[in-house]
Amino acid sequence: MTNPVPHDQILRVQKLCDEVLAPLYDLQTSRVRVVAIDGPVAQVRLEGACASCVSSTRLLFAEIEALLKYHKDQVEYLEVVP
Numbered sequence: 001m002t003n004p005v006p007h008d009q010i011l012r013v014q015k016l017c018d019e020v021l022a023p024l025y026d027l028q029t030s031r032v033r034v035v036a037i038d039g040p041v042a043q044v045r046l047e048g049a050c051a052s053c054v055s056s057t058r059l060l061f062a063e064i065e066a067l068l069k070y071h072k073d074q075v076e077y078l079e080v081v082p
Contacts, residue, residue, distance in 0.1 A: 010034050013042055013075060016067055040076040
């Protein structure tokens with residue numbers, strides 16, 4: 001693990017997931033929870049219906065990564081953790 005990430009960066013990334021992606025994909029029964037950030041990698045946990053759907057997970061990850069790059073939040077990749 002690299003340098004610890006400030007809690008506010010985790011909160012910013014979580015806010016993007018909650019406020020932008022959730023309405024966009026109608027994630028009423030699912031959530032992408034940001035667990036940690038390690039350098040350019042955000043570790044996320046999929047909860048609810050999204051946790052078991054492989055095809056939607058790929059699309060969701062592509063959208064989250066693009067959104068994070070657009071907002072220049074220094075996160076470039078996502079990693080699913082249990």
